[in-house]
Amino acid sequence: MQTLWSVWMQYLPLLLKGTVMTVELTGAALVVGVVFGFLLALGRLSHIRVLDTVATGYVEVIRAIPVLIILFITYYAFAELGLVLSGVTAAVVSLGGFYATQYGEIFRGSILGIDRGQTEAAAALGLSHAQTLRRVVLPQAFFTILPPATNQLSNLIKDTSLVFTISVADLMYQANSALSVNFLPMDMLMEAGVIYFIFYLIIAKVLGRWELNVQRRRN
Amino acid sequence: MSNDVVIRTDRLTKRFGPLSVFEEVSLEVKKSEVMAIIGPSGAGKSTFIRCLNYLHPFNQGKLDILGHTILGGKHHLPREELRDIRTRVGMVFQTFNLFPHLNVLENITLAPVEVKRVARANANERAMELLEMVGLSAKAKMYPKRLSGGEQQRVAICRALAMEPEVMLFDEPTSMLDPELVGDVLAAIRRLASDGMTMILVTHEMQFAKDVADTVVIMADHGVVETGPAREVLESPRTERAQSFLHRVLHPEEANDLIDAKMAPIGGRQ
Ligand SMILES: Nc1ncnc2c1ncn2[C@@H]1O[C@H](COP(=O)(O)OP(=O)(O)O)[C@@H](O)[C@H]1O
Ligand SMILES: [Mg+2]
Numbered sequence: 001m002q003t004l005w006s007v008w009m010q011y012l013p014l015l016l017k018g019t020v021m022t023v024e025l026t027g028a029a030l031v032v033g034v035v036f037g038f039l040l041a042l043g044r045l046s047h048i049r050v051l052d053t054v055a056t057g058y059v060e061v062i063r064a065i066p067v068l069i070i071l072f073i074t075y076y077a078f079a080e081l082g083l084v085l086s087g088v089t090a091a092v093v094s095l096g097g098f099y100a101t102q103y104g105e106i107f108r109g110s111i112l113g114i115d116r117g118q119t120e121a122a123a124a125l126g127l128s129h130a131q132t133l134r135r136v137v138l139p140q141a142f143f144t145i146l147p148p149a150t151n152q153l154s155n156l157i158k159d160t161s162l163v164f165t166i167s168v169a170d171l172m173y174q175a176n177s178a179l180s181v182n183f184l185p186m187d188m189l190m191e192a193g194v195i196y197f198i199f200y201l202i203i204a205k206v207l208g209r210w211e212l213n214v215q216r217r218r219n
Numbered sequence: 220m221s222n223d224v225v226i227r228t229d230r231l232t233k234r235f236g237p238l239s240v241f242e243e244v245s246l247e248v249k250k251s252e253v254m255a256i257i258g259p260s261g262a263g264k265s266t267f268i269r270c271l272n273y274l275h276p277f278n279q280g281k282l283d284i285l286g287h288t289i290l291g292g293k294h295h296l297p298r299e300e301l302r303d304i305r306t307r308v309g310m311v312f313q314t315f316n317l318f319p320h321l322n323v324l325e326n327i328t329l330a331p332v333e334v335k336r337v338a339r340a341n342a343n344e345r346a347m348e349l350l351e352m353v354g355l356s357a358k359a360k361m362y363p364k365r366l367s368g369g370e371q372q373r374v375a376i377c378r379a380l381a382m383e384p385e386v387m388l389f390d391e392p393t394s395m396l397d398p399e400l401v402g403d404v405l406a407a408i409r410r411l412a413s414d415g416m417t418m419i420l421v422t423h424e425m426q427f428a429k430d431v432a433d434t435v436v437i438m439a440d441h442g443v444v445e446t447g448p449a450r451e452v453l454e455s456p457r458t459e460r461a462q463s464f465l466h467r468v469l470h471p472e473e474a475n476d477l478i479d480a481k482m483a484p485i486g487g488r489q
Contacts, residue, residue, distance in 0.1 A: 120274055121316035121375075125330035125382060126306035128298070135329060139320045218320055218362050 008191050011178050015188075018174030019195055025091055025160045025170060026199075030153065032096025037103030044108050055104070063101035067159050070094040075166045087168040095159060102152045110141035142214065150207050154200050161196075171195060223250040224283070225386055225417050226271060231280035232291065233266055240266045242441050243280065248386075248434075251415040255422055255432035255449065259464060262438040264421040265313075268388045271419070272308045273301060284308070285385060306334055309379030313391040315371040317363040323350070323374050324359040327381045335382065342381070349377040353407045369400030376407050387411065389420040425468060429453050437461045 043055025062070070074097075075090040085093065114137050122132040164173035175192035179185045230243040240263040248254050256264050269275045271284060279291040285307050287300055296304075317326050327346035331337040337345075350356040353373040363371055372392055379387060389408065393401045405427050412418060412431050422428055428435055428449060435452040437445045437460075445452055445461040456462050466473075 115316075117312060117314055117316040118318065121310075121312065121318070123274060124272055124305060124308075124310040125378070126302050126334040127330060128302070131333050135333060136318055140318075218364075 004187065007182075007184060007187050011182075011188065011191065014174050014178055015171060015191060015195060018169060018171035018192075019199070021169055021173075022157070022160050022171040022196075023199065025088070025095065025163065025168070026153075026157050028092045029095035029099060029156060029160070032092060033099030033103050033156070036096060036100035038107055040100055040104030041107035041111065044104070045111060059101045059104055062098060063105075065098075067094065067098050068162050068165070070098055071162055071166065087163065087166045090166060091160070091163040091168050095156065095163075098159075099152060099156050102155075103149065106145055106148045106152065107141070110144040111137055113144055114140050143211070146207060146211050150204060153203060153207075157196065157200055157203075224248070225250050225252075225285060226419070227283040228271075229281040229283075231267070231270060231277055231282060233263065233270060233275065233277045239441050241438065241443075244438075244443050245280075246436060246443065246446065248417060248419060250417055252434065253412045253416075253418045253420065253432045254434045254436060255420050255428035256436045256438055257422060257425070257428060257464075257468075258436075258438035258444075263441065264438050265390050267438065268310075268390055268419055268421060271388060272305055272310055274310075302334070306330075306382050307385045309382060309384035309387045311372070311375050311379055311387065311389045311392050313395055315363075315368070315375045315395075317371050317375055317378070319363050322360050322362050323355070323366070326363070326374060327378045330378070331381050346377065346381055349380055350374075352410070353377060354403070367400060368396045369403050372396065372404045373407055376404070376411075380411075386417045386419070389418065389422070391421050391423065394423055423468070425453060425465075437464060439464055 040055045040059055043051040044059070046052050046055075071090065071094040074085060074094040075087065078085060078090070111133075118136055118140065119132055122136045127135065160170055161172035163170050164176055167173065171192050175188045179188035182188070224247055226246075226248040228244055228246050230245055232242050232244075233240045244267060246254070256267070258264055266275060270277045271282065273289070273296055276294050277291045281291065282289045284304060287304055289296065318329065321329060324343060324346050327349065328337075328339070328342040331342040331345070332339055347356055347359065350359055353376065355370060355373055355377075358366060358370065358374075363374070366374065372395075376392075392408065393404050396404065401424070405424065408418070408420070409427075409431055420428070420432065432449040434446060435449045436443055437452065437456070439460055444464075445456055445458045452461065453465065456465055
């Protein structure tokens with residue numbers, strides 16, 4: 001027991017260093033995924049044919065490809081074409097680009113789920129499409145967006161671990177490099193797993209509290 | 220168009236794909252006139268009043284409203300024109316359609332602040348006056364969920380009035396309400412009428428139509444089957460179609476299959 005504890009403590013600083021990278025990657029990919037996903041949703045909901053077609057094509061193709069392949073394409077294949085990206089940039093672009101399809105579909109579904117009477121009432125009052133979206137549709141879509149969005153965030157956190165394959169020094173990378181020196185794979189992987197779990201737990205708690213607060217305000 | 224005509228439709232025709240909702244409806248509403256539209260379910264009453272503020276485009280005919288002239292067959296109006304019409308025409312829906320994420324006051328002030336750029340303080344003040352008028356000033360901070368249907372509909376009326384519209388459109392404003400809640404909503408509408416508001420009201424409340432409306436229009440079978448002064452149309456309708464409809468509404472207990480068959484021409488109702 002004593003030894004396990006001391007081994008975990010010994011490598012904690014290293015793993016926490018990796019955790020910082022994991023958190024930063026998650027944050028950056030989330031921002032890219034949410035912003036780009038929102039644009040994809042607007043594209044698919046647009047009456048402008050080209051926008052709809054392009055957005056739909058992107059979503060259908062990208063979401064069907066494994067994240068690891070997208071990551072390798074962005075890092076290795078793009079470089080072959082002369083577009084050399086750093087590991088971190090490639091990671092953010094590929095994770096963000098992939099999760100944009102997930103977030104886009106969540107946004108689109110929630111927007112479509114808003115009762116037609118709501119948009120009609122807004123239109124009858126003279127609100128523009130943009131005003132209706134901003135003031136009437138999105139605030140109501142929030143509740144149906146948050147649960148599946150939190151769910152996808154847990155997938156995103158886990159998928160950031162793929163970046164160790166392109167040598168980005170995230171949590172998984174540090175655990176892997178530690179175990180290749182100390183030959184304690186069980187300890188290192190368990191410790192990393194626990195940190196991933198705690199990270200997700202904190203985020204789920206925060207988002208859950210946020211949802212609850214907004215819900216309470218509306219009653 | 221003479222100056223006091225606010226809305227005029229000239230052979231307005233509306234189809235949803237192959238389904239003809241109404242054909243060649245020509246009506247005229249003058250300033251401060253109250254027009255009631257009655258008729259069987261599926262006759263196209265809702266669709267007709269939604270064409271007036273262009274929630275639905277129409278296929279043929281011409282609509283003159285508040286100085287704008289719109290010809291059928293157009294899918295989109297210029298944004299400015301649409302906005303002008305909609306800010307000057309208020310609408311109240313059968314299902315209230317209050318915004319559930321906003322409280323009563325915010326529901327009422329949203330459009331004045333967003334669309335008309337009224338200062339928040341002025342919008343709030345006006346909203347409170349309107350709530351006072353319908354007896355709901357104590358509920359300003361409540362969310363729609365907490366209100367009865369009748370209260371929600373009165374808030375919806377305030378929400379429309381907050382834009383200071385020149386015309387109000389009501390689509391069966393009381394048909395979703397429990398009977399004991401109808402009176403308060405009708406009282407609010409009656410008050411508007413006596414204040415001189417120009418209104419078009421789709422309703423099943425015959426007595427109310429008789430009391431408040433100047434003209435009554437009966438829609439059925441893809442069009443207007445009778446129109447005229449309220450009392451005349453409701454008490455001594457000329458056409459057979461109007462007579463059978465009114466008979467059925469006023470004597471629901473006599474409804475039988477024969478009349479039902481007559482009231483439901485194939486394809487004419489849901
Ligand atoms: N958005 C729509 N798309 C297709 N058909 C519709 C739509 N809205 C109404 N209809 C049809 O148009 C007809 C008239 O409907 P409506 O105007 O609601 O009648 P009313 O208000 O008199 O009951 C019905 O047959 C209805 O099914
Ligand atoms: Mg209707």
